[in-house]
Amino acid sequence: MNCKKCYSPSTVILRKKDYYCDNCFMLITNHKFRACLGKNKVLIPYENVMIGLSGGVGSTVLLDLVHHATSLENTKKLRISPFCLHLYDDDSRELAESIIKQCQTYKIDVFVVHQAVYINSKYELPEANTLQKICESERRDFKDLMNSMPPSAANDFLLKIKRILLVEFAKKINCSVVFTAETTNTLAVNLLTNLAIGRGSQVQYDVGFCDNRDDKVKIIRPIKDISIEELNYYVSIKQLTPVNYNHIKSKSLQSVISSFVSELQDNFQATISTVCKTADKIGDQRESINSEKCLICESDLDMKNMKMSAFEATNVSRIVSLKDSQADPTYQETSDILHHMQNNTNTSVFPLINKYLCYGCSRNHSEMNLHKLPNQLQKALRTNNLGI
Ligand SMILES: [Zn+2]
Ligand SMILES: [Zn+2]
Structure with a gap:
């Protein structure tokens, strides 16, 4: 088979069907790299x-x-x-x-x-x-x-x-x-x-x-x-x-x-x-300006603008089931419960979640030896946790 660009004998076969010679293959790969940089203009x-x-x-x-x-x-x-x-x-x-x-x-x-x-x-x-x-x-x-x-x-x-x-x-x-x-x-x-x-x-x-x-x-x-x-x-x-x-x-x-x-x-x-x-x-990537960030991975903790995640859904059930069996008038709407969750993070299994850590980092945090974390991070998490 011949190269599909220049018709010289092919040396490279991609996806089992595209034939190229070394030269054309290298040109295309270099071009892919440059095009990726050019297209994204960073x-x-x-x-x-x-x-x-x-x-x-x-x-x-x-x-x-x-x-x-x-x-x-x-x-x-x-x-x-x-x-x-x-x-x-x-x-x-x-x-x-x-x-x-x-x-x-x-x-x-x-x-x-x-x-x-x-x-x-x-x-x-x-x-x-x-x-x-x-x-x-x-x-x-x-x-x-x-x-x-x-x-x-x-x-x-x-x-x-x-x-x-x-x-x-x-x-x-x-x-x-x-x-x-x-x-x-x-x-x-x-x-x-x-x-x-x-x-x-x-x-x-x-x-x-x-x-x-x-x-x-x-x-x-x-x-x-x-x-x-x-x-x-x-x-x-x-x-x-x-x-x-x-x-x-x-x-x-x-x-x-x-x-x-x-x-x-x-x-x-x-x-x-x-x-x-x-x-x-x-993906939904936003320029995140001024929003709170996870202290470990720097992801947004902007809970208000997020659709409800599986974790929040579990927490809602948890809060509702912890309440008295009689309907509590405070929590008529899901938004009331979300508001409650934001202000009372200790009702969560991960007390630092959404305030200082994202869900993924909260899970890691719960599984590691905290005394070994960098001092600066321990201090930030401890100081911030005092209010709870
Ligand atoms: Zn070629
Ligand atoms: Zn994180």
Whole structure:
């Protein structure tokens, strides 16, 4: 078969039916990346951009795409100054070192930050291209915190921690934009997980093109339209070496959903793209100005403008059933009950919900060893909780 663009012999077959040669395939993939950035208009020329690297296939391709686009000498040159950031932990020191080498081949600086800095919330920028050193007590507290939670909650919480670290370190190097390299596969898993753990209202932030929960730093996903099949071809054509593979904790909701999605994809080629297209439709992303935000994940806590969630519905039943059997005239309308819930959060199983934490983070909060949380966060939650 011949390439459908230039009719030379084909080397790439996508979705079992589209034939391309290496050249045309690379042109199309580069174009997809640029079109995704262009269409969404979030970049200002000469902006500092931080690229969050995991070392996986998506991350390896994203780094190469950025390098290619910024090295062009024509009008198509991508005018940004890239910096890289990698978050490592004790079990992945070798990986971190491989990522430093990966970045050196592109002559781009990488800041390698230990995830445990979350514990002290002192986000000091380490020296570029070296592993950040960290004190023993922070390292231990972080491990204890993560180990105190069941695997599904720990996976979810770790994603929130990584998001906070990306945003905070971006601010340190004056980047108002962060690129992350989630592939459509990761996003499909994240979407289904979000729905399962009660983060339905945050789908657009977690799975869409742009996460603008922070006022100063936007996280964008410029390769979200490139499939894993295309990424694998890209890696093999350019002979790149991804240094990291899956890191989801096994025996968790996320790992079950991940194997469910990839097994389905093997037999039904449209699975992942259908899931991702659905995500674009169900999201309702607003510029959230002045609304209260969750202290852990920065999602809106704007209960008044939200339709009633399953959690609120359960709470309404709970409040009504706790009342005397005689009808209480105070609660004639559902809105009265919602009002009551907002003012009396202690009637809820999660006392901090909707005031300081979203539903998903409240669940994690109820499952973790609270004494290990960062002091600043403990203090905020405690001070705020005194009024209850
Ligand atoms: Zn061709
Ligand atoms: Zn939250």
